[in-house]
Amino acid sequence: MAAFSFDVSASAADQALLIALDRAMLIAEFDVEGILRRANRNFLEALGYSEETALGRHHRLFCQPHEVYSAAYPLFWQRLLHGQVFSNLCERRHADGSSRWLEATYSAIRNPDQQIVGVIKIATDITIRAALEAGLHERNQRLAMATDAADASIVMCDQAWRIVYVNAGFTRMFGWSQEDVIGREPVALLGAHLFTEGGEDAVTGLLRGQTVHREEIVHGRDDQRYWVSIATQPVLDSRGSLQQTVSLISDITRPKLHEVLQQRVLEAMAHDQPLVDVLDLVCREVERIATDVATSILGLDETGHLHPLAAPHLPKSYGEALDGLEIGAFAGSCGTAAYRNEPVMGDDIERDPLWADYKQLILPLGYRACWSSPIRAPEGHVLGTFALYFKEKMQPTSFHEKLLDTCSHLCAIAMEREQARARIRHLAFYDSLTGLPNRSLLLAKADQVIAIAQREKRSLSVLFIDLDRFKQVNDSLGHNAGDELLCSIANCFKQEFRASDVVGRLSGDEFVAVLIAPTASIGIAMFPADGRDMETLIQHADMAMYEAKTSGRGCFRFFSHEMNKLAQERLRLESALREALRDGRGLQLQYQPQINLKNGKIYGAEALARWKHAELGDISPRNFIPLAEECGLISEFGRWALDEACRQLSQWRAQGLEIPAVSVNLSPTSFHNLDLPRMIIETLARYQLAPADLTLEITESVLLDTNPTTFKTIHEIHALGFRLSMDDFGTGYSSLSYLRRLPVSEIKLDQSFVADLEHDDTARTLSEAVIRIGESLRLTVIAEGVENAFQRQMLKAQGYDVAQGFHYSPPLPAEAFARWLADHQAGEEDVDATG
Ligand code: C2E
Ligand code: CA
Ligand code: CA
Numbered sequence: 001m002a003a004f005s006f007d008v009s010a011s012a013a014d015q016a017l018l019i020a021l022d023r024a025m026l027i028a029e030f031d032v033e034g035i036l037r038r039a040n041r042n043f044l045e046a047l048g049y050s051e052e053t054a055l056g057r058h059h060r061l062f063c064q065p066h067e068v069y070s071a072a073y074p075l076f077w078q079r080l081l082h083g084q085v086f087s088n089l090c091e092r093r094h095a096d097g098s099s100r101w102l103e104a105t106y107s108a109i110r111n112p113d114q115q116i117v118g119v120i121k122i123a124t125d126i127t128i129r130a131a132l133e134a135g136l137h138e139r140n141q142r143l144a145m146a147t148d149a150a151d152a153s154i155v156m157c158d159q160a161w162r163i164v165y166v167n168a169g170f171t172r173m174f175g176w177s178q179e180d181v182i183g184r185e186p187v188a189l190l191g192a193h194l195f196t197e198g199g200e201d202a203v204t205g206l207l208r209g210q211t212v213h214r215e216e217i218v219h220g221r222d223d224q225r226y227w228v229s230i231a232t233q234p235v236l237d238s239r240g241s242l243q244q245t246v247s248l249i250s251d252i253t254r255p256k257l258h259e260v261l262q263q264r265v266l267e268a269m270a271h272d273q274p275l276v277d278v279l280d281l282v283c284r285e286v287e288r289i290a291t292d293v294a295t296s297i298l299g300l301d302e303t304g305h306l307h308p309l310a311a312p313h314l315p316k317s318y319g320e321a322l323d324g325l326e327i328g329a330f331a332g333s334c335g336t337a338a339y340r341n342e343p344v345m346g347d348d349i350e351r352d353p354l355w356a357d358y359k360q361l362i363l364p365l366g367y368r369a370c371w372s373s374p375i376r377a378p379e380g381h382v383l384g385t386f387a388l389y390f391k392e393k394m395q396p397t398s399f400h401e402k403l404l405d406t407c408s409h410l411c412a413i414a415m416e417r418e419q420a421r422a423r424i425r426h427l428a429f430y431d432s433l434t435g436l437p438n439r440s441l442l443l444a445k446a447d448q449v450i451a452i453a454q455r456e457k458r459s460l461s462v463l464f465i466d467l468d469r470f471k472q473v474n475d476s477l478g479h480n481a482g483d484e485l486l487c488s489i490a491n492c493f494k495q496e497f498r499a500s501d502v503v504g505r506l507s508g509d510e511f512v513a514v515l516i517a518p519t520a521s522i523g524i525a526m527f528p529a530d531g532r533d534m535e536t537l538i539q540h541a542d543m544a545m546y547e548a549k550t551s552g553r554g555c556f557r558f559f560s561h562e563m564n565k566l567a568q569e570r571l572r573l574e575s576a577l578r579e580a581l582r583d584g585r586g587l588q589l590q591y592q593p594q595i596n597l598k599n600g601k602i603y604g605a606e607a608l609a610r611w612k613h614a615e616l617g618d619i620s621p622r623n624f625i626p627l628a629e630e631c632g633l634i635s636e637f638g639r640w641a642l643d644e645a646c647r648q649l650s651q652w653r654a655q656g657l658e659i660p661a662v663s664v665n666l667s668p669t670s671f672h673n674l675d676l677p678r679m680i681i682e683t684l685a686r687y688q689l690a691p692a693d694l695t696l697e698i699t700e701s702v703l704l705d706t707n708p709t710t711f712k713t714i715h716e717i718h719a720l721g722f723r724l725s726m727d728d729f730g731t732g733y734s735s736l737s738y739l740r741r742l743p744v745s746e747i748k749l750d751q752s753f754v755a756d757l758e759h760d761d762t763a764r765t766l767s768e769a770v771i772r773i774g775e776s777l778r779l780t781v782i783a784e785g786v787e788n789a790f791q792r793q794m795l796k797a798q799g800y801d802v803a804q805g806f807h808y809s810p811p812l813p814a815e816a817f818a819r820w821l822a823d824h825q826a827g828e829e830d831v832d833a834t835g
Pocket of ligand 1: 592621810
């Protein structure tokens with residue numbers, strides 16, 4: 001075949017270039033008419049012609065008819081002849097009619113005068129490549145048909161991450177058509193948070209040709225949310241650069257919800273978290289996934305009432321308002337869902353008849369829709385409800401439906417488990433017959449209550465209740481009747497005792513109740529025995545109540561006529577005592593000497609109160625002192641006694657009598673008065689006495705006094721330099737440790753020990769022990785009630801310092817005491833000699 005020959009004037013280099021071109025390319029030359037004048041072998045071969053069949057033919061011969069007859073064709077030639085250069089992909093016609101694809105450049109040939117004399121065409125045959133590409137296109141088409149049929153969404157993007165293709169599955173899932181999304185970026189389209197985490201890694205992976213898997217929450221056209229799994233496959237070209245990505249997106253919302261929630265919830269349950277915490281967690285997880293909802297979980301009790309269990313984002317007041325809501329046919333979304341045992345989608349609360357009575361609770365909070373689903377036990381009965389609240393009116397979306405479904409299932413597991421645990425707890429800690437706490441729970445609860453009472457410095461009472469003649473019920477009526485009786489008694493207890501009380505069944509017919517101290521004393525009067533009209537009954541009940549109070553409070557007393565008599569007497573005594581204290585008539589102090597056993601000298605004098613009433617006669621201090629306490633006269637009485645004793649001591653001193661000190665008895669209540677130290681100091685000052693002149697006798701009962709000021713006052717008095725004497729030692733409080741806590745300088749052995757000294761070894765041992773205690777604590781010990789020389793002798797032998805009693809003198813009026821003292825001092829030597 002002919003080679004393409006060129007102008008001989010061309011240089012050698014140009015010649016070489018042209019030869020190379022001739023080998024590589026298709027070359028043809030047309031005249032201005034379009035007639036082929038020359039063509040190289042490549043051209044002729046590519047189109048299936050010889051020089052003979054081709055040369056002299058028009059360019060049209062080599063084109064497909066649709067191009068020749070198109071308007072573009074003459075235009076093409078026209079422009080060429082105006083000097084324009086064309087480079088294009090051209091479809092050309094082979095001699096056999098088939099198409100050939102050429103990438104061709106046409107340019108004009110000019111003569112030396114710059115006139116256009118022809119057109120030269122240089123081309124490469126790309127038919128094979130075009131065929132390949134067309135095949136690829138077709139394959140893509142077929143692939144698209146296949147992917148459209150698939151359930152999953154498929155998204156293809158170009159190198160710039162712009163969508164070039166989505167399948168029908170994508171449209172079905174997200175709602176956007178292909179036209180809606182072409183050219184957009186998936187991240188912007190499906191959710192701004194897509195690829196926020198690890199996005200760079202994903203891109204790097206794709207660029208390296210790796211498939212990237214991700215799980216994301218995305219949203220579709222209507223803001224509908226999906227939990228999806230995305231597998232993105234890069235398509236690289238032969239040089240390894242990214243051409244396209246193909247992503248397969250599958251909806252994993254339901255399994256994912258299940259997995260995430262279930263995992264967290266089961267984990268919480270495995271850690272034994274309380275039910276409300278687990279449910280709270282469910283709510284919070286859901287609200288994290290579905291940011292537009294507020295959740296609420298209500299529990300259903302056996303009586304058909306709902307109670308809030310968790311609702312972390314709804315105001316507490318809303319939960320409180322719903323607490324106790326009775327389920328029913330028109331009870332909001334939750335109450336109705338629980339009632340019907342099926343989900344209720346309240347998509348417009350404002351207009352929903354179910355919400356008619358409740359909407360005013362929720363609308364002000366800004367919620368417009370509420371979907372609720374019953375939480376069902378495996379057996380199908382309702383345990384509670386799980387609800388989603390929306391700020392907008394909402395038609396059900398499948399995402400939220402899945403959420404509801406998954407969550408109510410999980411809540412059911414948690415609630416079921418709680419019930420099972422409660423059953424087990426119940427079996428372990430409750431008596432199966434009566435349902436009351438059994439011994440172990442009773443003890444555990446009682447420990448708690450005791451600890452609380454201790455912390456709050458409160459008292460509490462323990463009632464041990466044993467049914468009378470229970471055995472007879474069992475024996476005569478049978479065990480079933482016995483059980484029935486126990487149950488009805490237990491029911492009474494359950495109803496009567498407060499939530500803070502602890503009641504339990506110990507065994508058989510024994511029950512124990514622990515109550516925080518009843519703060520009431522109860523007096524009971526019975527009709528008709530104690531009175532026939534209300535006035536009398538109340539008066540008598542009042543007396544009985546008074547009696548209950550004086551017997552230690554927190555108890556009850558029945559009225560009795562004996563009580564009535566005593567009460568009447570007390571009333572009379574009380575007003576008499578008031579009178580006596582007011583004008584000092586009938587009240588007197590008598591003095592009993594206390595003798596130093598070592599030398600027979602006077603150690604002091606104890607002042608003892610006497611009351612002689614004009615009509616009632618002599619009244620013992622053992623009667624009127626407690627009375628003064630009860631009717632609030634004791635402080636006044638103490639002040640009087642102190643004043644009187646000090647006055648007497650200073651008078652004696654003025655008369656020249658040597659009396660080292662006077663002892664005054666003070667009752668525990670006197671120490672409640674914070675003013676007592678000041679009052680004592682003033683009294684002393686009034687009579688020019690010193691603290692060493694006065695001893696204050698207190699009894700062990702001050703230790704039982706719970707008034708906090710008592711100890712403070714006692715210590716203050718001690719600090720002022722007064723002696724404190726512990727009276728009636730050995731009779732009351734059994735612990736000796738108080739001797740260290742109370743700043744006493746003297747103890748008085750109770751007279752009962754002295755009285756028994758003669759014929760009771762134990763009394764002797766005890767009096768011996770008391771003097772040893774006194775010695776070791778360096779306290780003066782006084783023996784009281786010494787009535788004879790034997791006792792005096794024995795006590796002296798045991799080492800007692802001081803004695804007091806009828807053996808020396810009974811308590812005497814002041815003048816008699818002065819005379820006694822004069823006699824005593826005169827005969828001191830004798831006493832000492834006999835001592
Ligand atoms: P106390 O403080 O233990 O007084 C001693 C009691 O024993 C006095 O009874 C006294 O008369 C009596 N006594 C003295 N020596 C003998 C004895 O050898 N044999 C026997 N059997 N008894 C003897 P009194 O005077 O009837 O006082 C009874 C209680 O009344 C006192 O017991 C004291 O607790 C209280 N009391 C008396 N006066 C006052 C007072 O002014 N204020 C207060 N708060 N209590 C007083
Ligand atoms: Ca005394
Ligand atoms: Ca005494």
